[in-house]
Amino acid sequence: MATRKAPFRYAAKKTNKMMWLIQAALVINVIASTVLYTIAGFDGLRLLISASLAVVVGVVTEYVFYRSWKRPKSVGYLILQKHAAMIPLMVALLLPLHAPLYLVAVSTVVAVWIGKLVFGGFGYSIFQNATVGVLFAYVSFAPQIALTPALIGQEVFYPIDVLKQALFNNELSGLDMTSLLLGGEYYTIAAGAMSGLVLIVLWVILSATRTIDWLIGATYVASVFAIATIVGGTELGIEMILTGMVLFAAVFLVSDPITSPTTRNMKILYAVIVALVTVLIRILGNNTEGVLFAILFGNVLTPYMNRNARSGTLRTFIQTAAIAIVITVTSGYVLLQMRQPVAEELNTTVEVLIDETL
Amino acid sequence: MQKQQSLRPSSVSIPLHNPTTKYYDLNVAVGERVLVGQKIAVRYNQEVRLPVFSSVSGIVRSVDSLEYVNGISMDHLVIDNDAKEEQVKARPLLKPYTAQMLRTQLVDMGVEGLDQNGLYTSLDFTNNINQVIVNAVYENAGFVKEDVQFFETHQDALIKGCYLLAEASLKPVTVLTNQRSFATKCQQAGLQVRLVRPRANKAWQVEAIASIIKQQPPYDLLSVGVIYTNAHTAKAVYDAIELGVPVTSTEVVVLLDDAKQQRIVETKIGTTLADVLAGANASAQQDATYFSGNVLSGSSMKSGEFVVHADASTVGYTSSVIEEDVCIKCGLCNDVCPVGILPQNIMDSEIREAEDRIYSYSVDQCVECGLCSYVCPSEINVLEWVRRAKRRVARGVE
Numbered sequence: 001m002a003t004r005k006a007p008f009r010y011a012a013k014k015t016n017k018m019m020w021l022i023q024a025a026l027v028i029n030v031i032a033s034t035v036l037y038t039i040a041g042f043d044g045l046r047l048l049i050s051a052s053l054a055v056v057v058g059v060v061t062e063y064v065f066y067r068s069w070k071r072p073k074s075v076g077y078l079i080l081q082k083h084a085a086m087i088p089l090m091v092a093l094l095l096p097l098h099a100p101l102y103l104v105a106v107s108t109v110v111a112v113w114i115g116k117l118v119f120g121g122f123g124y125s126i127f128q129n130a131t132v133g134v135l136f137a138y139v140s141f142a143p144q145i146a147l148t149p150a151l152i153g154q155e156v157f158y159p160i161d162v163l164k165q166a167l168f169n170n171e172l173s174g175l176d177m178t179s180l181l182l183g184g185e186y187y188t189i190a191a192g193a194m195s196g197l198v199l200i201v202l203w204v205i206l207s208a209t210r211t212i213d214w215l216i217g218a219t220y221v222a223s224v225f226a227i228a229t230i231v232g233g234t235e236l237g238i239e240m241i242l243t244g245m246v247l248f249a250a251v252f253l254v255s256d257p258i259t260s261p262t263t264r265n266m267k268i269l270y271a272v273i274v275a276l277v278t279v280l281i282r283i284l285g286n287n288t289e290g291v292l293f294a295i296l297f298g299n300v301l302t303p304y305m306n307r308n309a310r311s312g313t314l315r316t317f318i319q320t321a322a323i324a325i326v327i328t329v330t331s332g333y334v335l336l337q338m339r340q341p342v343a344e345e346l347n348t349t350v351e352v353l354i355d356e357t358l
Numbered sequence: 359m360q361k362q363q364s365l366r367p368s369s370v371s372i373p374l375h376n377p378t379t380k381y382y383d384l385n386v387a388v389g390e391r392v393l394v395g396q397k398i399a400v401r402y403n404q405e406v407r408l409p410v411f412s413s414v415s416g417i418v419r420s421v422d423s424l425e426y427v428n429g430i431s432m433d434h435l436v437i438d439n440d441a442k443e444e445q446v447k448a449r450p451l452l453k454p455y456t457a458q459m460l461r462t463q464l465v466d467m468g469v470e471g472l473d474q475n476g477l478y479t480s481l482d483f484t485n486n487i488n489q490v491i492v493n494a495v496y497e498n499a500g501f502v503k504e505d506v507q508f509f510e511t512h513q514d515a516l517i518k519g520c521y522l523l524a525e526a527s528l529k530p531v532t533v534l535t536n537q538r539s540f541a542t543k544c545q546q547a548g549l550q551v552r553l554v555r556p557r558a559n560k561a562w563q564v565e566a567i568a569s570i571i572k573q574q575p576p577y578d579l580l581s582v583g584v585i586y587t588n589a590h591t592a593k594a595v596y597d598a599i600e601l602g603v604p605v606t607s608t609e610v611v612v613l614l615d616d617a618k619q620q621r622i623v624e625t626k627i628g629t630t631l632a633d634v635l636a637g638a639n640a641s642a643q644q645d646a647t648y649f650s651g652n653v654l655s656g657s658s659m660k661s662g663e664f665v666v667h668a669d670a671s672t673v674g675y676t677s678s679v680i681e682e683d684v685c686i687k688c689g690l691c692n693d694v695c696p697v698g699i700l701p702q703n704i705m706d707s708e709i710r711e712a713e714d715r716i717y718s719y720s721v722d723q724c725v726e727c728g729l730c731s732y733v734c735p736s737e738i739n740v741l742e743w744v745r746r747a748k749r750r751v752a753r754g755v756e
Contacts, residue, residue, distance in 0.1 A: 003428065003658045005739055007732045008613070008649050008676045015683040015736040123684030213688070262689035262702045306706075307715070311698020 019083045021211045025202045026089040026192075026252070033194040036183040037097060044097075047191050050104045051092040057105045058088030061112045062121075082122045087111050090130035090252060093192025094245070094292075095137060096145065096158075103141055107133040127299045128259045130252075131292050138292070147187075156187040159243040164288045170339065172235050173243070180242040189289055190245045199247040206251065216260060216267045217250035223275030223328050230332025231283065231339065240279065245291040249274075253291075259299050263309040265320040270305060272324045274298040276331050283335055364607065365637040366441055370414050370628030371424055371434035371665045375401045379408060382433070390418050395446045395604050398435060409468045413606040413626040414439040425664045427650070428657040434628070434665065450602035457483075460526035460599060467598035469591065469605060476655050477563065477725055478587055479580045481595075487527050488583035489571060492520050492592050493563055494535045495556050508609065509540060512593050517547045519592035522599050524549070527585065534566050561696030561727050574697055577725050610666050612638040613653060613674030615646075629666045634673060646675035654728030683736035691730035691740050697723045701730040705743035708750070717754070721747045 030051045037044030059075060062084045066073045078084040088108045095104060111133025119125045137145055147158060159175050166173040179185035183195025193199070207214035224246055229237035241247060254260065254274055261270050274294045281290025310316055374382045379401040386398050392412040399410040419436040426432035451463045461483050469481060478493075494509065494516065509516065524531040532550040535541050541551040554566050567575045571584055579586050594605045605627065612621045612634060621638045635642055648659040650670045666673060691701040699720050707715035721744060730740040 003660055004647055004680065005658070005742060006649070006652070006656050007654045007728050007739075008647065008656070008658070008674070009653050009732070010737050011733045011735075014681075015686055018686075018735060121684075123686050257686045257688040260687075262687050263692045263700065264689065267689070306703060309692070309700060309703065311695070311700065312693055313698055 016081070018211045019086060021206060021209055022252070023083065023086050023089065025206055026086065026093065029093055029192050029198060029202060030089065032198045033093070033183075033191055036194045036198075037191075039184040040187070042097060042187060046097055047092065050095070050099065050101060050191075051089055053101055054088035054092040054104050054108045055085045057108045058091075058112045059084045061109050062117065065113060065117045084112075087116060087129040087133075090192075091133045093248070094130055094134040094190045096147065096189055097187070097191045098147070099137070099145055103137055103144055106141075107137040109133075110136040123258055125258055126303070128253050128256055128295050131295050131299075135292050135296065158189045158288070159186045160189050160288050163239055163243045164282065167232075167283055172232075173239055175239065175243065177238055177242060188244075190248055193245050193248040196242050196247050199251050203247070203251045212251070212255040213257070213260075213267060214255075215264065216271050217255045219268050219271035219324070220254045220275050221246060221250045223272045223324070224278055226328045227276065227279045227332040227335065230329065231279075231335045240282070244282075244289050246278065249291045249295060253295050254298070259302060261302050261305045261309065263306075264312050265316055266305040266309045268320050268324050269327075270298050270302065272327050273301065276327060279331075279335070283339065365623060365625040365629055365633060367414075367439060367626060367629045367633040369416075369419065369436055369438045370626050371422060371436045371630060372398065372410060372413060372628040373424075373426055373665065373667050374399050374410060374421070374433045374435055376426060376432060376667075376669070377430060379403045379406065382410070384421075384435070386418050386435075388418050388420060392416065392418060392437060393444045393446045394606055395448075409466065409604070410435075411468060411604040411606055412437060413628050415442050415444040416440040425659055425661050426667075427659075429660045437628075439626075445603070448602035451599045455522075455525060455599070457526055457528050460522060463599055464526065464595065467594075467602075467604040469594045469598045476652055476727065477567075477575070477577075477579060479578075479585050481523075481526075481585060481587065481591070482580055483527055483585075485580055486583050487529050487585055490523050490527050490529055490531045490585045490587070491567060491570060492523065492531060492533045492587055492589060494533050494540065494589040494592070495554065495563075508589070509537065513540065513543065515593050515596040516589055517544055517549070518600065519594070519596035520544070520549050521547055522595050523585075523587075523592065526595075532570050534563065560694070561725075561729055564696035564725060564727065574723060575725060576723065605668055608666060608668055608671075610634065610670070611672040611674075612640070613672055613676075614638070614640050615675070615677050625666055627666060627668055631662055631664055631666075631673060634666055643675055643677055646677045648675045649673070652728075654732055655726060680737050680739075682738055685736055685738055688735060690733045690735065694729045694733050696727060696729065697725060699723050699744075701740045701744050704747045705738075705740055708743050708747045713750070713754070716747050716750060719747070721751050724748060 030047060034044040034047050037047060059078060062078045062082065063075055091108050091111050092104055095107060111129045115127055115129035115132035116122070116125050147156065159180060162175055163173045176185070181196045183198065188194050203217055206212045221241055224240050225237040228240040254271055261267050277294035277297050278290040281287050281293055287293065380403060382399045382401040384399050386392055392398055393415045394412060396412045397409045398412045401408050401410055414437055416438045419438050422434050422436050423431045424434045451459060464481055520531050520533055530550055532552055533544045534552050534554050536554055536556055541553055544551045552566055552570060554562055556562050564575055567586065571582065573582070576582060590609065597603050607624060607626050609622055609624050612623055623634055623637050625634060625637065631648065632642060642662055648662050649656050650659055650664060650673050651657055652672055656672060685702070687702060689702060695701055704716065704719050704721055724744050726741060728741050734740055
């Protein structure tokens with residue numbers, strides 16, 4: 001006879017099951033991207049190898065960590081209960097296809113050790129683990145990860161680079177949106193962001209099974225679209241979503257429950273802020289892709305947002321939605337004002353200065 | 359949901375006292391014959407004296423000690439049922455009624471309110487009462503469906519019971535219902551009605567009460583002058599006043615491990631768990647946890663040796679073992695909380711013993727509905743953490 005506290009039933013939704021569904025989605029993404037890269041004429045199998053390597057390295061890292069901490073855990077426990085394979089898969093999918101294998105391993109170690117384990121392991125992270133590892137690779141190994149024709153053996157470019165150049169010149173990128181949506185033509189900055197369609201399907205499945213909160217991903221994508229639309233029209237909005245990691249982030253990174261805020265209202269604001277920073281970096285910043293920095297910035301704000309969260313009534317929900325719309329529209333409008341005139345003003349000021357000096 | 363015929367147990371064990379009224383005077387002796395509805399004892403504490411009634415006719419066998427709530431044993435009077443169902447003479451109240459007469463009759467008939475789990479209050483008219491609310495949907499567990507059969511059979515009794523409650527309290531009575539036809543009939547009888555949409559995972563009754571009393575309902579509704587009771591009590595009020603019979607039987611939901619096996623059993627008060635399970639075509643389980651009371655806020659029992667009493671709407675067992683996982687901060691508990699006090703954040707601060715933060719949350723508003731624990735995907739008992747925070751704040755205030 002056992003006694004316990006109420007409740008005697010739980011709503012049937014288990015954390016373990018949710019995490020396994022996310023890992024299944026990641027594996028599907030790996031397989032789909034491998035096929036699509038092969039179709040596009042790249043070495044698709046490389047993704048399969050780097051994903052497998054990342055998983056092995058990630059599990060070994062966790063094992064060594066717990067061992068060195070004098071709390072040894074079995075490999076089976078780490079994979080089944082602590083979901084040791086999830087973060088390595090994300091790291092492999094976020095790095096470009098040509099990333100050297102040693103770099104995949106190093107990023108995985110950084111993501112798992114520094115991003116996840118030092119904060120207490122699964123469930124306790126402050127920063128999205130995979131983002132930490134991948135940003136480390138981008139910041140510390142910039143030359144090794146840079147896209148050089150010699151590395152690939154053929155003339156390739158990232159769609160996001162084309163977009164960035166187009167934004168500088170204040171024109172549209174001219175990329176084929178259908179190919180970006182379906183995948184199998186362009187060489188993407190993140191190996192897992194090959195096909196927008198695959199990610200949308202995964203997002204629908206994960207949302208329908210209530211594994212991820214649909215609201216947060218939807219708000220993120222909608223905000224990116226809205227701000228970009230105000231700046232450069234609907235075409236720019238669609239380009240912003242389909243090039244780069246925005247859809248991947250909507251499915252796996254922004255909607256990560258552990259590092260996002262804990263109330264519905266704050267989740268909406270979080271998604272809007274991440275979207276705003278994404279677009280800011282893309283349009284004004286030096287970096288090409290703003291998603292990872294934006295998510296890290298959002299993670300920094302999460303504890304603050306949790307502390308200032310208020311109850312989720314209809315009234316606060318309407319207030320939050322209103323604030324979200326105001327942020328989106330205002331930032332879009334400000335960006336629109338800042339983009340073109342800055343360059344023109346700079347030119348005129350220089351001309352005036354030259355005139356005055358003469 | 360399948361409804362069983364009324365159970366006829368071979369013997370019943372009627373609780374003689376409970377944790378709030380700890381003493382009792384026995385009116386009958388062992389070996390004496392009692393009838394249905396006969397007053398067999400009076401239980402009391404300093405202020406109140408409440409009668410205890412026999413639910414069957416038969417011979418008094420003994421006084422046994424059985425479990426009442428989690429681990430607490432109480433004296434029970436064991437009566438062998440002779441199945442003759444002989445009733446004592448009914449004592450209906452004669453018209454015209456005054457409020458005081460109604461109140462006295464309700465106390466004399468032992469109608470205190472069935473299903474006392476959760477937000478429900480007792481029929482305590484001594485405070486300043488502003489409002490009486492009758493939940494005519496069913497129980498406060500989101501997944502227990504409304505008992506349509508009960509409403510169809512006892513519709514008139516129910517409406518009259520609500521009307522009598524209004525006369526006894528001299529205050530308006532609001533009926534919460536989801537049946538339009540029933541709502542119309544209540545309105546014709548001069549009752550206020552609020553149509554609600556009961557949904558799983560929603561504390562819809564808290565929202566309904568909040569909109570009626572135009573403020574956030576506290577844990578103790580009596581403190582704001584609200585009597586909140588259910589349809590079964592309304593029917594018992596009718597029975598006690600118009601028919602003059604006390605509560606001797608109750609409807610109990612039998613919840614087994616498999617949700618499909620859930621049944622409503624109409625049974626005598628004092629029926630043992632074994633008899634109830636047999637009536638629901640189930641057998642006792644060796645390693646299961648037995649519980650009595652609401653699924654979300656009832657109490658688990660140390661033994662299988664307990665009986666159905668008027669306060670418990672649900673009995674059952676569960677063999678599932680809690681596999682508590684790490685909190686993944688999904689925020690489902692924050693979103694489901696009917697009073698919006700952010701249980702996850704409270705739990706987080708309580709684990710870290712961050713007193714400043716605990717005080718900044720309105721933990722005293724918690725109505726202990728238990729939904730935060732129920733929706734948790736990691737099966738964490740969030741409510742227990744909120745209760746700890748409540749105790750910490752209460753200590754600090756003193």
